[in-house]
Amino acid sequence: MEERLRFSLLGPVRAWRGEDEIELGPPQQRALLAVLLLAEGAQVPAGGLVDAVWGTRVPASALGILRTYVHRLRQALEPAGDTASSMIRSTGDGYQLRTSAAELDLRTFRELLGRGERARRDRDLKGSAARLRDALALWQGTALAGVRGEYAQTQRQRLDELRLSAEAARLTAELGLGAHTETAAELTGLVAEHPLDERFRELLMLALYRSGRQAAALDTYREAQSLLADELGVDPGPALQSLYQRVLRADTGLLSPSPDLAPPEHALRAAPVPVPAQLPADLPVFVGREAELAEVARLPFGGAVVISAIAGTAGVGKTTFAVHWARGAADGFPDGQLYLNLRGFDPVGQPVPPEHALRTLLESLGADPRGLPQGVDALAARYRTLLTGKRVLVLLDNARDAAQVRPLLPGEPGCLVVVTSRNRLAGLVAVDGAHPLHLDVLSVAESRALLARRLGPARIAAEPDAVDEIIARCARLPLALAVTAARVATRSVIPLAVIAAELRENAGGLDAFHDSDTAADVPAVFSWSYHALTPDAARLFRLLALHPGPDTSLPAAASLAGLPRPHTRRLLSELVQAHLVDETTPGRYASHDLLRAYATELSESEDPPEQVRAARQRILDHYLHTAHAAVALTDRARALISLPRPAEGVRAEEFGEDAGQAAAWFTAEQAVLLATVEQAAGRRYDVHTWQLAWALAKQLHLQGMWREEEAVHRTAMDAALRLDDRTALAYAHLGLGTATTGLGRFDEARVHVERAVELHAGSGDTRACAESCRVLTWVAEQQGDPHAALGAAQRSLALLRAHDGPGADDRRLRTATASALNSVGWCHVLLGQHREGLDHCEQALALHEQLGDDIHAAHTWDSIGHAHHHLGQYDEAVTGFGNALARYRRHDGMHWFVSGTLMRLGDTHLSAGRPDAARAAWAEGLDILERLAHVDAEQLRTRLRRLDDPT
Template identity: 40%
Template sequence: MGPVRAWQDGVELHLGPPQQQAFVALLLANAGRPVTLTEAVDILWGQDPPPSAVNVIRRYVGALRRVLEPGLPRMAPGKWLLREGGGYRLDVRVSTLDLLRFRDLCTRGRTADRADRPERAVELYGQALALWRGHAALGIAAESRSHPVFSVLDDERLAVVKEAADASLRCGRAEQMLAQLQRTADDHPLDEPLHIRLIRSLSLTGHQAEALETYQRMRVRLAEELGVEPSSGLLAAHREALGARVPATSTTPLVAAAGDGPTGPSTGPGTAAPDAGDLLVPLPRPAQLPAAYEHFTGREAEIDHMLRHLRATSGDLGPGTTMVINAIGGMAGVGKTTLAVQVAHRVSDRFPDGQLYVNLRGFDLHGSAMDPTEAVRGFLEALGMSPRQMPDGLEAQAALYRSLLANRRVLVLLDNARDADHVRPLLPGAAGCLVLITSRNQLTSLVAVSGAHPLTLDLLSPKNARESLVRRLGADRVAVEPDAVDTIISLCGGLPLALAIITARALMNPTFPLSGIAAELVEANGSLDAFDGLDATTNVRTVFGWSYRTLTAEAARLFRLLSLHPGPDIGTHAAAALADRPTGRARSLLAELTRMHLLTEEAPGRYRFHDLVRAYANELVRAEDSDDERRTAIRRMLDHYLVTARSSASLLDPAGVFPSPPLPPEVSGAPAPLDDTEAALIWFSTERLVFLEVARQAVDHGLGSHAWQLARLLDPVHERSGHWHDWADLQRIALSAAQQFADSAGVAHAHSGLGRAYSLLRHYREAEEHLRHALSLFETLGDDLSQAHTRRALGWVMTRTERNREAIRQTRHALDLYRIAGHLSGQADAMNAIAWYEAVLGSYEKAVANAVRSLSLYRRTSERGGAAEANTWDTLAYAHHHLGRFRRARTCYLRAIAMLRRNGDRYNEAGSLDRLGDTCAATGDHAAARAMWAQAGDILTEIDPSWAAEIRAKFQNSPNSFARIRL
């Protein structure tokens, strides 16, 4: 705040050479905040620091500590100049640093100004500005002084001069700030808003000639240096000087001071500017914010996020150099308006020129959104404009609105906007204003073009929902019925509106137990009847309906049909099948629903309903779409899953090791595009939680064959994914469906799949029972290929129960059946299984021979490079290991692991890693062994915890046997 100087006990301190003084200036400018070494080097040396720069700064630190604290021992830290993080800071207070004293006085001045005490504000601003003795860091090298850390202090001073001038004009004491204004204007010859204040102050203190001369100099400078004409604010100040009128003292800003907008005229062609007399009418300070909600809770994280953004963009909510726009989005009833009003009240004191509010009715009971012209005229009236002063047309009115807000700090809350075009005419055009917008629509173009900061409100967490109930109902009432509270929170789904409706019911009936209200919600069974409020704004159906009515006809139809999907979420291709639309068109319609927050896109291409929105859509589909339309849509969706599962099976099981009958001819539709095995695995992973619900829905709609065929087609991916509980659940549904519809083939395939799933879950008795049921049915049906597959699965169960010789006999029978059917892949699989069982029995040479035969068969099939061939390499490796051929075993294991990873077979990959670890341990490479076991354990922890525990034990104890059973 002028030259860099310091005193101690009235004696000025010598701060050292110029560069050390520059370092002191940097510390002072940061006012107690740490200065990193990087910042210091940048300011002192710029882009070309010497190698010793950091050491030089540390010498400055030591020297300054001894200046501040004479007698301080060398290397002692002292109490004033402190090390913090990666830098240094001065421990300063308002009482010890002029910059902090300046800011404190300014804050007190603004507080007085907001309290309509402009005289006191002028006094405090004057004391603050008197602390300045020149430009910030005056006297240090020019290249250092030009750094933003110092220039921003000069900008801060400039902003305070303007605030002080405004206060002096409002209270009729312009002479008190006149000298300061003249000095500051000399330093900022092109600052129009500053010169507007100077001209007005000169006019109002009787210095008309100087005012007119100041205007003329400014007009010439603008033309010569910037090539522009004076702004409307500067022209208004000139007219005031010409009239030499002294308006009545007012505590509110004058329109004539509205000039902080962009340089140049702010009125468009045909805009009628108010005359000089009108411009001297004092502007009121509107205070239109709705009352803040007394029991607000649960959104502190969102509020903190918004306040951090405001601080980042407007300098701790100070004067600001930008207009800040926050666009708050979210589904109906999620609390957008409540949050916006809460934030507005928290920061309203930072906007002393008032708060404007309008409900734009973008989503209204009667579907009549407010026209922007009506909203602008309302704001103009709130700002003191009479209808006579308003120009015709939206464009001209919006221009006048922007002019009135120029050089003012106003908070504008635009509630319930329909879209970006709805709010654009209502955006201020100058710095220093805050705009909060709420909308159910995603205001994407406002974010992209106007720099709005988007915030999408999520549902309340259970914790925040509970806090809301506690605040409204009281801690005692909530604590006494915890189960009922949990039920209410769950069935409200985190939607604040639903929670508020139920809370209101509890408050209106204080003697009702919460368990009774919870029971009503449970009994409603997903119906919205339980959420009927007392009026339209507190009725969930009505509030959702405001969004629904804005949809295009196609999007509204898709919205209804999506409720027929059993969930929990739906992909783009399934949605397209439901709606019977091309995928691209469906994607556009889903985007429309997402923009309206009727759907949530939780991952790219995956969409989810809120439970209450789903209930609303389901009510609509039953009311507006016929039974036949609903049945047909469900059939299209089920067909889609079935044909996509078939596509997945053809990629993961190209040789048909998992045989399945052809789909019925009436099944049609396009599958989701799956190009390779990786795509098939991704599709399965994405849709995994949907399959069970889809199968149940198929049964409910009399399509039992869809249920068991879906389960059968998913056998290959279920086996290798490790989700065996899901597999068993799906096959149980399939078995029930096939039995219900007396479908022998379906019953047989469901028994077979269920037996395979149980075997992997180590339920060997149940597995064998189901496999034998399947075998009997396949024999009756004459299905040799399915018999072979089932016998091979039986062999695997037998070896897991230590019946290896029986396993060999069963598998040889399967091999014969595969040969009869001419199924090479099946023969290769059976040959490998026999090789494995022989190895487990200790016949290692026989195992090698049969494994080699298996590999030769795979090379003649489409299974080459697949997971089945990988298992044969694993068998070969295991046999080589026990024959002492460790190097060969290691090579075979690595080959198996690579192939298994490519094919997504995590379970068998873990088995090969485990056995490779055994081989490494046998050769003394214990580090490699531990690495292999660690990888295997990571996979198996999720899939097979008991095996994972065995592997972890190997870290402490070497195993006596390397045998491990695998697929």
């Protein structure tokens, strides 16, 4: 049996296989291992590893040295010849260490803290103290001892704060057990070691007071008061002041353990993150379900990860029940409530993949989307890390199966996950310990109460027999009852007996509405509501089933129907009033999945095939032409493809010259656009498929969604091959090259991009060929081949300068030329040819200024400043950075670019011997990044700390 690996971070960085310690090599190699261990299974980009290991003094060959260190660590950690189960994996552009296959003292420490906290909540002070003593015994000195650098120091401070919080929690428990004298002696040493930490002052005062030393307790406060005033110019905090007053008046209530003196529940947590509150609104007319509510309330979720799997037939009210209960329990989860619709049973779209779900949840928890790793395992590890020590309620709605849910489960105590699904999720119950709760249809009494709440008790009491038949015809299904009640409410003069008769006459069947042991004729309700619609609204309801999903906007619905927007708005309002469509957010519409299934059946049976094809053509044209218009505004250097004319009736959206509005549209429609590509490919609309992929490429790439970008362009490649279209094939290769570069597969990327260059050159499309060469520049640079990068950039520039086709003098061509000049200049800088690089950047600047393109001019000024910095021309560099800042500040939304320029400006000031000016620039940049809650803030904090303490 293979001996298990053990790692230690709470002291010197060490590793063992069984009882044998492993030699980990030089300090920088140990630092690399420490960074991977601290990531706890998440991917760490190579750039992040370089920054952590070398800080600001990065050698030119850092990436090569990094690969050597990884190779040596693999040899040290893995059994000889075992490459199949590598501990350190290459993932995308970085590395990942499988900590799940080893013991890590930091993970054990956190687990013991959690157990100690649960014991405290259960008032088991003896057990809490024991667990915390065990946790603290894991420390073997200063954390990360032997690892140097700013990154290690930052992590060391974070871990040390966690240790001190654990010490405070343990000493609180010891005080509660009556160890006043012993605790006072220990706290005296801690106060001397950490004189400004009010936690230990507060505990020492309490220990002294309980030991009968009131005067010494008061002296401890006065000492803190004097010290804080001298060192920081502040008074003691409210908790310490309150305790002083109580000791001063000899409050006997302090002689027994007091919950308000215990360390706050947040003491063992990491830095605060934004508190999400995402639960949907509670339904005001919720009735019944007392037994089920009581069952969920009995779940022992105090301090434990509990999964409540709420299952039941479609329309039974799972989401309504889960939201109602979750809102009532929300106060027990002060760190937030997350909600995510997993769309497990959407009749048209696909279930939300775990990777997409994890990205959404991580962003809700405050994670920067640009810094997220690739792959489900790494994302899940980051998600579990963010939830460590927190009390968060997670409501996962409409799950497909256990496999979709399992990566979304927290790994530490304190959280509650509620899952709704049409499935019973037996795997989640058996493997993950979920508590199953099956929601059946309402009882007759609950159904009557629901109708009374919606229609008024007088109307229900007046026709009891009709009410009973309505309940029976609706099969006591909450959704059916709600739809019926909504319709009845608008016909107040019609007797309920007539409503019951209509249901009886229109009874039909839809398999999705039937539970295995319940006969439910809910389709009669939908049919009845549907037939009450105006003809245009009924047609729109059917056509909405053709929309790719998950929701639609008013302009898209107008194109789908081929109608003017005002008319479409009125039709959507009619559907909302009939409860056949919901306005989920202002201007966006969606239907319950059963209603979409019903609409699909109607469309298949009532709409002629040629009309269905025409509607599909219109909706695909809508998204293609709108996306094309958005690309034209958000990427002014890109060569635009030619589109066929849109079908008659298409109402593509227009943005004028508002690039911000175009970017916002891409963000709002991202899920719809991905579904549209999938639908176009599935229906063999091959031209739409590759052109939509072209339109989506830049947006997906900028968001780090490289796997989605690759999938979209593989779909486009299949479409291009079916069309036998060389232009489509070239763009598909270019998109795959861009995506695989993002994923770190540089050799594969280069093959794709070189093929795109070849195809565009063969077709004579010089603009597209130039664009492909510019991408090739980037790929070659990532490969570490600056000579090839320069050659590609120079070819791109030459093609653009020689272009004499239609639009040779257009603004886009000149913007592309300026971008190519920048690429050439940058490659010269990579090769150490700084003056050549500066010359090309200055030519690019002249073009941008002629075009009046402030933002691109700002980018170029920033590059010019950087070039001057490397040439040692610090005054010129300051001028360049200043010009960049002036232009950035003229535009909204440029805060991140401003902060980056300020960082580089500070570097230049420091190199020029102006530390005060550097401090001012960095402090301003840090203020911006902190307001943005951006991860780059730590880089500026490190620079400022090093400036104040150069040792």
